Amino acid sequence: MIPFLALVRKDLRLFFGDRRAVVVGLIVPIVLASFFGYLFGGQGGQQETSRMPVLVIDQDGSAISGAVVAQLGSDKNLEVNSSTLDEARTQVRKGKARAAIVIPKDFGSDAGRAFFAGGKKPEISLLYDPSHSMEMNMVQGIMTGAVMQAVSKEMFSGQSGREMVKESIAQLDANSQMTPAEKKSLRDLLGSVEKWNEQQADQPAAGGAPAGLTIPFESRQEAITSGTEEKYNGYAHSFGGMGVQFILFMGLDVGIRLLLLRQSGLWQRLRAAPLSRSMLLGSRTVSAALISGFILLVLFSFARLVFHVRIQGSFLGFLGVCAAFSLMTAAFGLLIAALGKTVEATRGYAVMATLIMVMLGGSWVPTFVFPQWLQKVTVVVPTRWAMDGLDGMTWRGLGFSEALIPIGMLLLFTVLFGVLAVMSFRWETES
Numbered sequence: 001m002i003p004f005l006a007l008v009r010k011d012l013r014l015f016f017g018d019r020r021a022v023v024v025g026l027i028v029p030i031v032l033a034s035f036f037g038y039l040f041g042g043q044g045g046q047q048e049t050s051r052m053p054v055l056v057i058d059q060d061g062s063a064i065s066g067a068v069v070a071q072l073g074s075d076k077n078l079e080v081n082s083s084t085l086d087e088a089r090t091q092v093r094k095g096k097a098r099a100a101i102v103i104p105k106d107f108g109s110d111a112g113r114a115f116f117a118g119g120k121k122p123e124i125s126l127l128y129d130p131s132h133s134m135e136m137n138m139v140q141g142i143m144t145g146a147v148m149q150a151v152s153k154e155m156f157s158g159q160s161g162r163e164m165v166k167e168s169i170a171q172l173d174a175n176s177q178m179t180p181a182e183k184k185s186l187r188d189l190l191g192s193v194e195k196w197n198e199q200q201a202d203q204p205a206a207g208g209a210p211a212g213l214t215i216p217f218e219s220r221q222e223a224i225t226s227g228t229e230e231k232y233n234g235y236a237h238s239f240g241g242m243g244v245q246f247i248l249f250m251g252l253d254v255g256i257r258l259l260l261l262r263q264s265g266l267w268q269r270l271r272a273a274p275l276s277r278s279m280l281l282g283s284r285t286v287s288a289a290l291i292s293g294f295i296l297l298v299l300f301s302f303a304r305l306v307f308h309v310r311i312q313g314s315f316l317g318f319l320g321v322c323a324a325f326s327l328m329t330a331a332f333g334l335l336i337a338a339l340g341k342t343v344e345a346t347r348g349y350a351v352m353a354t355l356i357m358v359m360l361g362g363s364w365v366p367t368f369v370f371p372q373w374l375q376k377v378t379v380v381v382p383t384r385w386a387m388d389g390l391d392g393m394t395w396r397g398l399g400f401s402e403a404l405i406p407i408g409m410l411l412l413f414t415v416l417f418g419v420l421a422v423m424s425f426r427w428e429t430e431s
Contacts, residue, residue: 004279013285016057019168025250035244035324036364037235037307051079052135055100057087058255062108067150068143072101075142092127099139111151113168117172123148165190219242233395235307241363243299245384246326247292248354251329254288255336259343285330292326313393317403321389326412328382331417357383385409 015021056072058065083091088100102125110122124143128136155165169190172183196381303309311318340346360362360374361383367375378384390407392398 001319007279007283008287008290011284012030012290015287015291021253025246025305026298029239029242029246029295029299033235033239033241033303034307035238036241037233037238042369052077052099052139053079053081053097054093054139055083055097056080057083057088057100057102058101059085059086059105060107064108064111064154065103067153068103068146071146071150073140076143077138088127091100092129095129098132099127100136101125101139101143102127102159108151108154111147112155115151115155116232144261147320229380230395230397233307233309234395235303236309237387237391238298239303239307240311240387240394241358243296244363244386244390245354245358246363247325247329248332248358248383250291250344251288251296251333252336252347252350252354254284254330254333255373256343256347258284258334258337259340259346261378263343280423281334283333285327285418286347288330288333289323292329296322296326309394312397314398314400314403315393317389317398317400317407318393320400320403320407321386321393321410324407324414325382325386327419328386328410331414331421332382333419334425335417338426357381360384362387382410382413385413 010178054072056069058069069080069082072078083100085100085102088097088102092098092100104122104124107122107124110120114121124147126136126137126140126143168188172178172186172190175183178186178364236364300309336346336350340350360381362378363383367378367384370378385406389403389410392402392406
């Protein structure tokens with residue numbers, strides 16, 4: 001064990017002796033994790049989002065269209081400004097506005113007829129920035145609620161509503177296709193609305209103008225975390241994600257260093273020493289795993305002290321996930337060294353492979369934003385299991401049994417990468 005420990009100690013001294021490696025391995029992921037954690041909810045789990053810039057083009061100018069614009073402007077999620085159609089197209093195309101809502105001419109009267117008599121429905125155009133297509137469903141929902149409230153309010157209590165009811169009654173009397181019973185039922189309904197409109201005009205409701213039809217419920221949101229009183233801490237996910245990313249880059253560096261040993265001739269000297277193959281590769285694996293574990297320890301210690309990130313699940317499970325991922329990273333580094341030929345070429349494809357694993361593993365953004373088929377594909381990516389394990393043991397508060405599958409999958413990838421590395425490794429230096 002003395003030569004083995006000497007090789008491990010040598011690798012650790014090289015790592016800690018390189019200030020650049022320590023800074024990149026610790027300071028950079030801390031800064032990035034803090035930034036992403038703030039963006040995705042912070043300590044209270046409440047993401048501070050800016051109001052979405054939306055333009056409104058009112059080509060109608062009626063009481064109903066004006067009420068729709070006012071209702072949109074009162075929504076806390078939107079920053080509404082008036083515009084012209086040409087200017088709105090330009091602003092959306094340049095990305096200065098997320099969407100533009102075009103209210104057509106005669107919208108008020110057409111919407112009123114469609115509300116009572118089932119006439120032709122007017123069409124509201126929604127111009128949007130395709131790079132923000134996910135936000136358009138929210139804009140569509142807010143606009144639907146605003147239109148429904150404005151039209152119903154005007155139809156039941158406004159001047160346009162009274163005129164529309166009278167017009168509908170006249171059309172009803174002239175309709176020869178309806179039976180007398182149907183006419184009587186609909187006339188009674190419209191007559192009641194007309195009487196209600198007259199009462200509202202003579203005696204306005206106390207407390208202000210009457211409101212129109214609104215959504216008949218309110219929702220209560222509850223974030224499910226490790227406990228009913230525990231708030232989601234976005235820094236837990238971001239520190240796990242940045243830790244996974246930079247530890248993988250450290251594993252990449254392990255492979256590059258082995259290639260440099262070949263170029264410098266030091267590898268040939270090591271092979272000439274009475275050291276077995278298992279000792280040479282095993283020492284590199286252990287030292288890389290120890291450095292990975294150290295980085296994770298520092299990152300989550302910083303997150304605990306500064307952002308109050310706690311291991312709310314199984315601490316043993318958390319250690320198991322960290323250890324399994326550290327071993328997987330070391331095996332990944334050896335695989336890079338085994339498959340690589342030159343440092344320059346190896347660095348290029350290894351960085352690409354690392355970034356793909358980080359992206360698909362959910363380190364940058366949660367995997368639920370991926371298409372369904374891509375979510376299924378990510379089960380073959382080791383970083384996906386690392387993130388699931390770290391999330392489960394931190395803010396989700398899961399037990400040790402839930403860590404067994406991520407640990408098992410990471411160890412499976414460790415064995416796979418290790419076997420491929422040993423089988424592909426060129427033990428003799430090339431001339």
